[in-house]
Amino acid sequence: MARSTLSSRFRRLDIDQYDENRFVEEPEEAAAAEPDASPEVEALLRQGEALRAFHTAIRSSPGNTRNPAMKEQAQGTMLKVLTSFKSSEIEQAVNSLDRNGVDLLMKYIYKGFEKPTENSSAILLQWHEKALAVGGLGSIVRVLTARKTV
Amino acid sequence: MAYHSFLLEPISCHAWNKDRTQIALCPNNHEVHIYRKDGAKWSKIHELKEHNGQVTGIDWAPESNRLVTCGTDRNAYVWTLKGNVWKPTLVILRINRAARCVKWSPKENKFAVGSGSRLISICYFEQENDWWVCKHIKKPIRSTVLSLDWHPNNVLLAAGSCDFKCRIFSAYIKEVEERPSPTPWGSKMPFGELMFESSSSCGWVHSICFSASGSRVAWVSHDSTLCLADAGKKMAVASLCTETLPLLAVTFITENSLVAAGHDCCPMLFTYEDSQGVLTFGGKLDVPKQSSQRGLTARERFQNLDKKASSDTANATLDTLHKNSISQISVLTGGKDKCSQFCTTGMDGGMSIWDVKSLESALKDLKIK
Numbered sequence: 001m002a003r004s005t006l007s008s009r010f011r012r013l014d015i016d017q018y019d020e021n022r023f024v025e026e027p028e029e030a031a032a033a034e035p036d037a038s039p040e041v042e043a044l045l046r047q048g049e050a051l052r053a054f055h056t057a058i059r060s061s062p063g064n065t066r067n068p069a070m071k072e073q074a075q076g077t078m079l080k081v082l083t084s085f086k087s088s089e090i091e092q093a094v095n096s097l098d099r100n101g102v103d104l105l106m107k108y109i110y111k112g113f114e115k116p117t118e119n120s121s122a123i124l125l126q127w128h129e130k131a132l133a134v135g136g137l138g139s140i141v142r143v144l145t146a147r148k149t150v
Numbered sequence: 151m152a153y154h155s156f157l158l159e160p161i162s163c164h165a166w167n168k169d170r171t172q173i174a175l176c177p178n179n180h181e182v183h184i185y186r187k188d189g190a191k192w193s194k195i196h197e198l199k200e201h202n203g204q205v206t207g208i209d210w211a212p213e214s215n216r217l218v219t220c221g222t223d224r225n226a227y228v229w230t231l232k233g234n235v236w237k238p239t240l241v242i243l244r245i246n247r248a249a250r251c252v253k254w255s256p257k258e259n260k261f262a263v264g265s266g267s268r269l270i271s272i273c274y275f276e277q278e279n280d281w282w283v284c285k286h287i288k289k290p291i292r293s294t295v296l297s298l299d300w301h302p303n304n305v306l307l308a309a310g311s312c313d314f315k316c317r318i319f320s321a322y323i324k325e326v327e328e329r330p331s332p333t334p335w336g337s338k339m340p341f342g343e344l345m346f347e348s349s350s351s352c353g354w355v356h357s358i359c360f361s362a363s364g365s366r367v368a369w370v371s372h373d374s375t376l377c378l379a380d381a382g383k384k385m386a387v388a389s390l391c392t393e394t395l396p397l398l399a400v401t402f403i404t405e406n407s408l409v410a411a412g413h414d415c416c417p418m419l420f421t422y423e424d425s426q427g428v429l430t431f432g433g434k435l436d437v438p439k440q441s442s443q444r445g446l447t448a449r450e451r452f453q454n455l456d457k458k459a460s461s462d463t464a465n466a467t468l469d470t471l472h473k474n475s476i477s478q479i480s481v482l483t484g485g486k487d488k489c490s491q492f493c494t495t496g497m498d499g500g501m502s503i504w505d506v507k508s509l510e511s512a513l514k515d516l517k518i519k
Contacts, residue, residue: 099391136393138374145352145373147314 038077050085054093057081058101061150071150078108083123094130102135107143107150151436153471154192156185157499162205163478164495168212170482174198175495176205182219184236200227200238207252207263214258220249226263226273228282241282243271251297257304259326264295270309272321287319287342297357301364305330305339308367310355316369316377318346334365334381346385351375353396356412361402362487366422370397370410378408378422378429390420390429399479403489403506406519409435411476411494415468417504421519433516435509436470474498
């Protein structure tokens, strides 16, 4: 018999939520409205300046916002930039980032994996390989443990 | 490097006696086993059975030769050696969740227990009633306290907890000690005073350690970072995002060098540059002997390609001494300012003793400041 035959209805009550000392998430301060850089990034992409578009997108990524629309937009822009790179240029782009940049890139790569489109996964896997070589397993761990997601 | 495999199960926690001839460890169950070194072998001399839950912390007071153990049964016991038998004394911790870590203070007149009840119990012996009494430090801890370390002045206590912060509290008990003199962490130290709190990192703080002088505190957290707060620099925090899996244990071996180990199964050296306030990675301390690269036959190459989709010849087995995560590091000789030997135990049930001098000579570009 795999299931307990006694009534387990009482287990649906979460007693910790009635504890007066329970952990309450700190309210985030409202971040200042980030200027939207996506038109600038797209313009750079059209001109063929993929590397500069990449750096602009990384720099202007919304760090503290809780606004899901802004995050979606930033993710979309980032994905466009990542997919517009040629395979041979990826390594150079990754090497031009600092440690925080590599961590941020890894977060966007995994976000991109979550919503796969036609060709995105293949190019994202190449980005992942190069980012892993620079950031190591630690950068993936930081994607998993981050409290502020992109 | 001497490696000894005690068990096939993880070693939950360990502690050494004063002259490093005996080790007390918990073999992942409700007991504590004490082993004594007999030449090259280890023989079990005592089995301490009193806990009803897994023993999560052991500490051995070097001068008074007392053991304190704490477990998931929400209890702590202080053990004293009477003749050839260890006798336990129950300490009522007044907690309603498991105890997670325990540490004797430097003068051994009190000990601190961190627990899942989001508080720290500071226990001291009350002479009149002939029993151990405890006081709680609650605010502002929001989650389980995973690790503790005492400052050399016997009053300040550093605590790392699951709410992603490292904090330094005052655990001054007026019944057992004099008022402490001012330190770089602050001058007013009433019981429970918060002297320092780190800003949130993003991971549970697994292990925390004061330097030998007490003016620096370092901690490792689950987001693969190592941080150090320097009281001499107005409590500035230097942090390093490592490229490894999360570290589980850290200790100072000199005032500027740290050894940390964790899920990568290998101890690593980190250095703190005093002038710039920067932490850097110094190198892995477990460099396996280079095994000769034998060429793969064509058949093996195709098999690799078929099974693993790569013709990579890298070995899939671990080359490190420990075959599973290292969960605890302890300094054996030399103290935290001039450590010459340290010991690691891990989830592979093995205990390994590392000699700093031979590591320095074996790994040529290792610099221990």
